[in-house]
Amino acid sequence: RQAAQTRIEELRELLNKYNYEYYVLDRPSVPDAEYDRLMQELIALEEQYPEFKTKDSPSQRVGGQPLDAFQKVEHRIPMLSLANAFHEGDLRDFDRRVRQEVGDDVAYVCELKIDGLAVSVRYENGYFVQGATRGDGVTGEDITENLKTIRSLPLRLKEAVTLEARGEAYMPKASFERLNEQRKQRGEELFANPRNAAAGSLRQLDPKIAASRHLDLFVYSLANAEELGIDSHSAALDYLQTLGFKVNPERRRCANIDEVIRFVSEWHEKRSQLPYDIDGIVIKVDSFEQQEQLGATAKSPRWAIAYKFPAEEVVTK
Numbered sequence: 001r002q003a004a005q006t007r008i009e010e011l012r013e014l015l016n017k018y019n020y021e022y023y024v025l026d027r028p029s030v031p032d033a034e035y036d037r038l039m040q041e042l043i044a045l046e047e048q049y050p051e052f053k054t055k056d057s058p059s060q061r062v063g064g065q066p067l068d069a070f071q072k073v074e075h076r077i078p079m080l081s082l083a084n085a086f087h088e089g090d091l092r093d094f095d096r097r098v099r100q101e102v103g104d105d106v107a108y109v110c111e112l113k114i115d116g117l118a119v120s121v122r123y124e125n126g127y128f129v130q131g132a133t134r135g136d137g138v139t140g141e142d143i144t145e146n147l148k149t150i151r152s153l154p155l156r157l158k159e160a161v162t163l164e165a166r167g168e169a170y171m172p173k174a175s176f177e178r179l180n181e182q183r184k185q186r187g188e189e190l191f192a193n194p195r196n197a198a199a200g201s202l203r204q205l206d207p208k209i210a211a212s213r214h215l216d217l218f219v220y221s222l223a224n225a226e227e228l229g230i231d232s233h234s235a236a237l238d239y240l241q242t243l244g245f246k247v248n249p250e251r252r253r254c255a256n257i258d259e260v261i262r263f264v265s266e267w268h269e270k271r272s273q274l275p276y277d278i279d280g281i282v283i284k285v286d287s288f289e290q291q292e293q294l295g296a297t298a299k300s301p302r303w304a305i306a307y308k309f310p311a312e313e314v315v316t317k
């Protein structure tokens with residue numbers, strides 16, 4: 001019995017490490033067959049000794065029983081939506097308004113705007129405890145069970161910290177193509193784009209279906225950063241990365257709006273090479289003190305803006 005407990009702990013740590021290497025670092029260290037064999041051993045041992053199953057066990061990722069309905073979740077910190085910019089002039093206007101308020105010593109962080117579904121994830125003492133959709137910004141739906149199936153979402157952080165992070169759940173282009181190919185074979189209705197496919201997958205009451213859709217997650221903000229003594233958005237993103245989250249590496253800190261505009265045009269060209277859809281670039285004032293000074297309207301922060309790429313003429317096959 002003691003040997004079983006030790007083996008379960010060993011398998012849990014090993015599988016969580018392999019999972020992190022494969023899905024967060026994109027650098028697997030063991031073949032899939034080895035991972036699957038160890039996972040089967042863990043699931044069998046946990047069946048035999050359920051008292052040794054923990055909430056960060058990787059066996060949680062295969063999806064449990066279907067829910068009857070989603071519970072409602074109140075976001076303690078509202079999830080704001082971004083105001084949009086469509087032209088370079090809109091970005092310069094944004095920069096002018098920012099500098100009028102906080103002065104010329106301002107830096108921005110530019111991030112790829114992942115075209116998925118905004119979600120909030122809460123951790124207590126390092127353990128994933130709850131995940132929710134954005135909903136109307138104040139009230140969302142509890143999709144904890146579905147989010148557990150996203151392999152790049154850590155079930156336990158590298159530090160025993162209590163935090164709330166926001167991110168974008170999305171379906172990589174390859175998963176989207178594969179899913180629609182399957183649906184075509186079955187004569188089922190196709191998804192129009194990866195964003196709809198991700199939304200449809202996270203709305204499934206059966207987590208086994210969500211698990212089969214190979215969703216992914218980029219985390220892009222730390223809601224309680226100031227409580228944790230972090231004073232800038234770029235520092236928050238670096239911290240989230242060290243905790244074990246998947247944070248998009250294509251972010252860039254820009255010293256002025258000209259550098260922002262260069263980043264925007266660079267990625268307008270390069271986005272087709274990405275393995276996921278982006279629908280623009282998000283620009284945020286880096287300093288939290290300056291974000292505080294700028295505040296937010298009822299709907300959107302005044303310290304951020306989303307530059308939307310012009311919608312491409314999608315040729316439907």
Ligand SMILES: NC(=O)n1nc(-c2ccco2)nc1N
Nearest residue numbers: 080111112113114168220282
């Ligand atoms: N969709 C996306 O990639 N987003 N969305 C935000 C956001 C929304 C509200 C505050 O920040 N940031 C990024 N990178």
